[in-house]
Amino acid sequence: MSFLDLDEWLFEVAKFADIVYSPVASDIKDYPEDVDVCLVEGAVANEENLELLYKVRQRTKFVISFGDCAVTANVPAMRNMLGSSEPVLKRCYLELGDKTAQLPHEPGIVPELLDRVRPIHELVEIDLFIPGCPPSAPRIQAAIEPLLKGEQPVMEGRSMIKFG
Amino acid sequence: MSKTVVIDPVTRIEGHAKISIFLNDAGDVDDARFHVVEFRGFEKFCEGRPMFEMAGITARICGICPVSHLLAAAKTGDKILAVQVPPAGEKLRRLMNLAQIIQSHTLSFFHLSSPDFLLGWDSDPAKRNVFGLMEANPDLARAGIRLRQFGQTVIELLGAKKIHAAWAVPGGVRSPLSEEGLQWIRDRLPESRQTIETALGLFKQLLDNTLKDEIDIFGQFDSLFMSLVAPDGTWEHYGGHIRFVDSQGNIVADGLREEDYQDFLDEAVEPWSYLKFPYYKPMGYPDGMYRVGPLARLNVCDRMGTPDADRELQEFRQRAGGRCATSSFMYHYARLLEVLACIERIEQYVDDPDLLSSRCRAKAEINNLEGVGVSEAPRGTLFHHYNVDENGLIEKVNLIIATGQNNLAMNKTVTQIAQHYIHNNDVAEGFLNRVEAGIRNFDPCLSCSTHAVGQMPLHIELLAPDKTVINTIYRD
Numbered sequence: 253m254s255f256l257d258l259d260e261w262l263f264e265v266a267k268f269a270d271i272v273y274s275p276v277a278s279d280i281k282d283y284p285e286d287v288d289v290c291l292v293e294g295a296v297a298n299e300e301n302l303e304l305l306y307k308v309r310q311r312t313k314f315v316i317s318f319g320d321c322a323v324t325a326n327v328p329a330m331r332n333m334l335g336s337s338e339p340v341l342k343r344c345y346l347e348l349g350d351k352t353a354q355l356p357h358e359p360g361i362v363p364e365l366l367d368r369v370r371p372i373h374e375l376v377e378i379d380l381f382i383p384g385c386p387p388s389a390p391r392i393q394a395a396i397e398p399l400l401k402g403e404q405p406v407m408e409g410r411s412m413i414k415f416g
Numbered sequence: 417m418s419k420t421v422v423i424d425p426v427t428r429i430e431g432h433a434k435i436s437i438f439l440n441d442a443g444d445v446d447d448a449r450f451h452v453v454e455f456r457g458f459e460k461f462c463e464g465r466p467m468f469e470m471a472g473i474t475a476r477i478c479g480i481c482p483v484s485h486l487l488a489a490a491k492t493g494d495k496i497l498a499v500q501v502p503p504a505g506e507k508l509r510r511l512m513n514l515a516q517i518i519q520s521h522t523l524s525f526f527h528l529s530s531p532d533f534l535l536g537w538d539s540d541p542a543k544r545n546v547f548g549l550m551e552a553n554p555d556l557a558r559a560g561i562r563l564r565q566f567g568q569t570v571i572e573l574l575g576a577k578k579i580h581a582a583w584a585v586p587g588g589v590r591s592p593l594s595e596e597g598l599q600w601i602r603d604r605l606p607e608s609r610q611t612i613e614t615a616l617g618l619f620k621q622l623l624d625n626t627l628k629d630e631i632d633i634f635g636q637f638d639s640l641f642m643s644l645v646a647p648d649g650t651w652e653h654y655g656g657h658i659r660f661v662d663s664q665g666n667i668v669a670d671g672l673r674e675e676d677y678q679d680f681l682d683e684a685v686e687p688w689s690y691l692k693f694p695y696y697k698p699m700g701y702p703d704g705m706y707r708v709g710p711l712a713r714l715n716v717c718d719r720m721g722t723p724d725a726d727r728e729l730q731e732f733r734q735r736a737g738g739r740c741a742t743s744s745f746m747y748h749y750a751r752l753l754e755v756l757a758c759i760e761r762i763e764q765y766v767d768d769p770d771l772l773s774s775r776c777r778a779k780a781e782i783n784n785l786e787g788v789g790v791s792e793a794p795r796g797t798l799f800h801h802y803n804v805d806e807n808g809l810i811e812k813v814n815l816i817i818a819t820g821q822n823n824l825a826m827n828k829t830v831t832q833i834a835q836h837y838i839h840n841n842d843v844a845e846g847f848l849n850r851v852e853a854g855i856r857n858f859d860p861c862l863s864c865s866t867h868a869v870g871q872m873p874l875h876i877e878l879l880a881p882d883k884t885v886i887n888t889i890y891r892d
Contacts, residue, residue: 254479256527257578259561262547266551275427275428279427326476330473340456340457341457343460348459348692349683349685350684386479388578
């Protein structure tokens with residue numbers, strides 16, 4: 253959503269880049285091959301996150317860990333203190349459900365939660381970190397603009413690497 | 417040979433979902449299901465946190481409607497502190513919520529759904545998105561982007577951040593608006609009004625022409641509708657009480673208080689989705705299906721309370737052929753009408769000196785050990801319910817999220833659309849896109865509804881050729 257706060261600068265992005273995969277901004281269902289840059293947001297919390305992350309790394313030249321959830325696992329990782337995924341599932345679906353209370357389970361459709369939520373650099377190699385909850389539009393622009401010109405972005409100073 | 421078609425992921429929505437379509441031997445649709453596939457567990461891991469942190473933590477549930485969680489958490493905190501928020505505090509909170517409804521509805525219409533309306537259901541999926549719209553209709557896309565920017569900037573002027581502003585607190589808000597901020601809003605209002613009037617006119621034109629058939633196919637059915645409403649029956653987004661109406665507009669229940677939500681709402685669980693299924697308790701599951709959000713708010717209220725929006729509401733009801741619009745496709749229309757209503761209310765607000773008043777927060781200790789706060793999020797009625805100990809540490813949390821309450825209706829909608837279009841095993845991409853659009857009607861916010869945020873990769877490929885689309889996975 254913060255990416256969309258780039259507002260009219262999105263027209264500039266469109267001049268230099270094709271958006272080839274994004275649940276919000278594209279109807280392409282399968283992650284394509286030979287992607288130049290990918291911003292990955294969110295922590296790794298379930299099996300499917302993990303699968304997609306490996307696919308993204310394999311098919312992408314430059315992977316950006318985008319936002320505090322990706323960089324530190326942040327709020328989603330608050331459940332790690334409970335030791336496994338069981339307590340959060342039990343509370344929501346058994347204790348706060350009605351007489352149909354049960355744990356969701358549909359192999360192949362409903363992905364199983366991992367016991368530990370992890371930041372993405374624990375699992376794959378990362379080329380650039382953009383912290384922030386969310387990273388502000390100016391910060392996103394500062395990271396992307398050099399990439400569009402084929403240069404390496406430099407993230408330093410409070411305005412570029414502050415969390416929260 | 418029966419088979420299942422899975423759409424994975426459902427795109428141009430917020431959050432992570434799949435749709436299964438079950439085909440019978442003849443290749444027609446038996447049933448369809450909408451699956452939400454992410455879950456985080458806020459209700460459990462917030463235990464032990466100080467109550468004052470809840471606004472900051474629960475705002476992280478969502479990047480589109482963090483303001484709703486901020487306000488619901490703050491209002492729950494008001495109850496626990498047992499304070500009355502000063503008038504300036506309430507007005508400022510309301511202003512932020514109006515701005516949020518504007519930015520969120522604008523995103524839904526322009527960025528997510530209008531590519532279907534303007535580029536076509538069957539158009540090239542590689543281009544059928546906001547960037548394709550920017551190419552095909554740059555003026556309209558720019559106007560939409562700037563209207564969303566208006567809403568986001570009002571939020572930023574109040575809370576210092578566009579997303580996850582830590583500004584509303586139990587007892588009120590941290591700070592008023594500045595003179596410069598107020599002036600910026602005044603200056604930008606005329607353009608914003610112009611844009612929404614253009615969009616409303618455009619959508620009504622489409623309803624008369626290319627989108628005429630969709631009304632009867634994209635989720636047309638009877639259900640209850642629930643939303644907040646002001647004491648005198650006027651459209652409401654922040655206070656008032658809860659009302660249920662049926663499809664004819666008859667009042668089923670009125671004057672309900674958020675504290676008593678467990679008397680009239682319950683949540684069922686199905687094994688095939690992380691999204692629970694709320695229903696109206698007196699009618700049981702699944703008969704107690706009800707819809708929330710923009711369509712419900714327009715069906716529930718007696719009037720909008722501002723002149724232009726009231727005139728539009730009359731026309732809306734005329735087009736719906738009665739007191740209530742029962743087609744889920746009318747959500748899009750309702751959203752645009754609400755944006756106009758919000759802009760009209762902000763126009764009335766900008767001359768109120770209270771927006772600049774620093775008397776906007778009441779302070780107190782922990783006085784009650786339980787509180788329920790409610791707010792109309794862009795997508796519908798949101799409940800936060802906390803129990804705390806004497807020190808204000810959270811002992812228990814229950815959240816009832818707007819989008820979740822449309823779960824039964826979303827499932828009914830995708831089934832209706834799939835049954836209409838898919839025959840003889842023909843699952844053309846354009847048909848599947850229409851099924852997904854059934855979900856886009858509701859503008860769901862799945863991060864909220866399962867209190868989960870997933871990975872939303874966004875990829876930029878420099879000067880690459882277009883890729884072909886693989887949209888279906890077959891499993892026998």
